[in-house]
Amino acid sequence: MKKITAAALLLLSPLICYADNTPESAMNTVWLMTAAALVFFMQAGFALLESGMSRAKNAVNVMMKNYLDVCLGSLIFWLVGYGLMFGNNTTGFFGSDHFFMDDIQPWDAAFILFQTMFAATAATICSGAMAERTQFRGYLIASGFITGLIYPLVGSWAWGGVHGGQGWLASIGFIDFAGSSVVHSVGAWCALAGIIVLGARSGRFSERGEVREIPGHNLTMVALGGFILWLGWFGFNGGSTLKADENIGLILLNTHLSACAGALGVMLWRVLQNKAILLTETVNGSIAGLVAITAGCASMDPLFAIISGFVGGLLVIAGTAFLNALRLDDVVGAIPVHGFAGVWGTFAAGMFYSGDLFNTERMVVQSIGIFSIFMFVFPASLLLYWLTAKFSGLRADTQHEQRGLDVTEHAERGYPEFQPGSVIDRRAA
Amino acid sequence: MDLTTRRRAVFTVLSDYVHDDSLWQAMGQWEASCSAQGQFELNKFLASCSGIDAIAKNRTAIYRQMIVLLMAPDNQRLKPDPLREMEQYKKQGFSSVKLSRSQSFTPQDVQCRPAFAVLLGELMDAVRSDTQQRLQRYLQDQMLSLQLGQDVRRGLAEWLEIRGAFPPLALDLLSMRKLINTVYIGLCESLGPVQADQILNAAAAKAMAQHANAGLLL
Numbered sequence: 192m193k194k195i196t197a198a199a200l201l202l203l204s205p206l207i208c209y210a211d212n213t214p215e216s217a218m219n220t221v222w223l224m225t226a227a228a229l230v231f232f233m234q235a236g237f238a239l240l241e242s243g244m245s246r247a248k249n250a251v252n253v254m255m256k257n258y259l260d261v262c263l264g265s266l267i268f269w270l271v272g273y274g275l276m277f278g279n280n281t282t283g284f285f286g287s288d289h290f291f292m293d294d295i296q297p298w299d300a301a302f303i304l305f306q307t308m309f310a311a312t313a314a315t316i317c318s319g320a321m322a323e324r325t326q327f328r329g330y331l332i333a334s335g336f337i338t339g340l341i342y343p344l345v346g347s348w349a350w351g352g353v354h355g356g357q358g359w360l361a362s363i364g365f366i367d368f369a370g371s372s373v374v375h376s377v378g379a380w381c382a383l384a385g386i387i388v389l390g391a392r393s394g395r396f397s398e399r400g401e402v403r404e405i406p407g408h409n410l411t412m413v414a415l416g417g418f419i420l421w422l423g424w425f426g427f428n429g430g431s432t433l434k435a436d437e438n439i440g441l442i443l444l445n446t447h448l449s450a451c452a453g454a455l456g457v458m459l460w461r462v463l464q465n466k467a468i469l470l471t472e473t474v475n476g477s478i479a480g481l482v483a484i485t486a487g488c489a490s491m492d493p494l495f496a497i498i499s500g501f502v503g504g505l506l507v508i509a510g511t512a513f514l515n516a517l518r519l520d521d522v523v524g525a526i527p528v529h530g531f532a533g534v535w536g537t538f539a540a541g542m543f544y545s546g547d548l549f550n551t552e553r554m555v556v557q558s559i560g561i562f563s564i565f566m567f568v569f570p571a572s573l574l575l576y577w578l579t580a581k582f583s584g585l586r587a588d589t590q591h592e593q594r595g596l597d598v599t600e601h602a603e604r605g606y607p608e609f610q611p612g613s614v615i616d617r618r619a620a
Numbered sequence: 621m622d623l624t625t626r627r628r629a630v631f632t633v634l635s636d637y638v639h640d641d642s643l644w645q646a647m648g649q650w651e652a653s654c655s656a657q658g659q660f661e662l663n664k665f666l667a668s669c670s671g672i673d674a675i676a677k678n679r680t681a682i683y684r685q686m687i688v689l690l691m692a693p694d695n696q697r698l699k700p701d702p703l704r705e706m707e708q709y710k711k712q713g714f715s716s717v718k719l720s721r722s723q724s725f726t727p728q729d730v731q732c733r734p735a736f737a738v739l740l741g742e743l744m745d746a747v748r749s750d751t752q753q754r755l756q757r758y759l760q761d762q763m764l765s766l767q768l769g770q771d772v773r774r775g776l777a778e779w780l781e782i783r784g785a786f787p788p789l790a791l792d793l794l795s796m797r798k799l800i801n802t803v804y805i806g807l808c809e810s811l812g813p814v815q816a817d818q819i820l821n822a823a824a825a826k827a828m829a830q831h832a833n834a835g836l837l838l
Contacts, residue, residue, distance in 0.1 A: 397812070405814060589805050590798070
């Protein structure tokens with residue numbers, strides 16, 4: 192168990208070791224900032240992918256949500272989120288200082304920026320699932336609470352204690368190197384709560400229970416978004432070492448192989464079913480592979496990384512069918528990709544731990560982490576969205592759904608040349 | 621059978637014969653004297669409404685139709701619950717009726733009505749007859765919640781039934797938008813959102829070719 196705890200604390204060590212002004216520290220900072228930039232670039236990937244999978248009349252709205260997730264989320268995380276997540280964690284459940292970080296050391300600044308990008312990623316997962324029928328204001332309010340409260344609290348359990356103390360999950364040896372659960376499952380469980388409160392888009396499911404596909408408007412954007420996310424993930428996983436060392440090679444190799452296997456998992460399933468291999472599903476399969484390896488990318492051998500990614504891809508198909516059966520409308524498949532694959536990846540990180548495969552004790556610890564994160568995040572976000580719906584409004588009016596949220600929320604059109612219809616009134620929008 | 625279903629059954633039949641104040645007076649009478657009694661006490665209720673001409677003249681037919689609806693195994697043919705309107709009538713009485721009749725319309729409201737007639741017609745014509753019937757039922761069910769005047773509801777219902785020339789309805793722009801949206805949602809539910817968007821876009825293009833201001837209705 193000591194070995195596991197030490198591995199889990201890998202994340203924290205650089206903060207202590209590289210706070211001085213040496214060439215090594217400078218190199219670590221450069222690597223971390225490069226990784227932060229790559230993770231920031233993931234926002235572009237999410238925006239392209241989610242917007243491409245939505246109808247043309249909502250393209251701007253989806254872009255705006257992703258854009259504002261970064262802007263609003265970064266400020267909120269700096270104000271309160273960082274302190275809650277990484278501040279002195281005496282209870283194991285939340286940090287209690289380092290809020291409004293102003294007078295800070297160079298390394299602290301680098302670390303805060305990198306973690307801010309992670310926080311923005313968690314929140315932005317919801318926007319895709321809840322696309323095309325969510326009020327902009329309600330979405331942003333909820334997004335602010337996710338970035339400022341829900342995500343940092345979970346983060347403090349697994350990664351907390353950078354400025355003293357330790358998170359309770361970290362103390363029992365929970366492994367989530369770059370956030371299969373801490374980032375991706377948290378975002379997905381929030382999204383699940385969001386789509387339950389929202390309800391499906393008009394006509395998505397017929398009265399007889401048939402699922403009506405609503406194709407996205409631009410699959411080229413979806414593919415480009417997938418590539419950008421893939422690229423950004425090298426920063427997401429590779430940067431989580433927090434230092435420029437030789438481990439990055441294995442981490443990035445595992446990341447890449449798992450993404451490839453995820454896409455192939457989807458493809459193989461469809462081939463066996465004798466069905467068409469869809470671009471959207473294939474892209475989601477590779478992202479599920481990336482999510483699935485995020486927890487164990489530093490502690491797994493490449494073969495097991497491939498298995499993790501492959502199963503992640505299969506979960507995309509199975510998870511989407513499961514949600515459809517429950518008549519839950521997840522526009523981009525965020526919940527199977529980030530939630531189900533995140534759970535699997537977290538468990539796999541324990542199961543396929545290099546040199547100590549199938550250790551029961553570790554698998555139990557991983558299960559405790561997965562279960563406790565769901566049991567906190569899902570009810571909390573359900574309450575959050577319910578309160579937002581009650582006091583601010585969350586579901587867009589059916590007239591807005593008809594006209595498209597680009598016009599009704601932003602008084603703009605993504606494709607003015609090709610979209611006939613309503614007159615834009617910038618005062619009334 | 622629960623109170624709501626009975627109220628809907630009574631309202632479904634009565635609203636075909638009596639309108640405006642008379643309808644709400646009759647519904648008020650039913651609620652006060654008969655709602656808690658068995659369904660076969662309806663004769664007494666109809667007798668108590670003998671002051672309303674349309675009920676007195678059609679008492680047997682109304683009674684028979686009410687019994688059929690009350691005995692029906694399902695409530696698919698029933699109109700939506702009129703409770704809200706009944707309460708509104710109780711609170712505001714004649715003033716609400718007067719208000720809706722004397723509502724003033726802007727020149728834009730009036731100018732948009734021909735475009736509305738074209739757009740609604742195009743939307744209804746774009747679908748098969750079975751979908752048309754489903755849409756018609758959906759629209760009629762939703763009309764109560766749109767807070768349209770009784771005369772507008774009646775006029776629209778008749779037009780949906782018979783079609784032909786569009787009646788001169790006193791509609792404002794907001795109500796026209798709501799009605800178009802209701803048809804759109806009906807299309808989404810019946811055919812799915814993809815087809816609904818395609819039909820709406822095609823209908824809008826045709827309406828805009830004839831009336832440049834049709835875009836205001838979307």
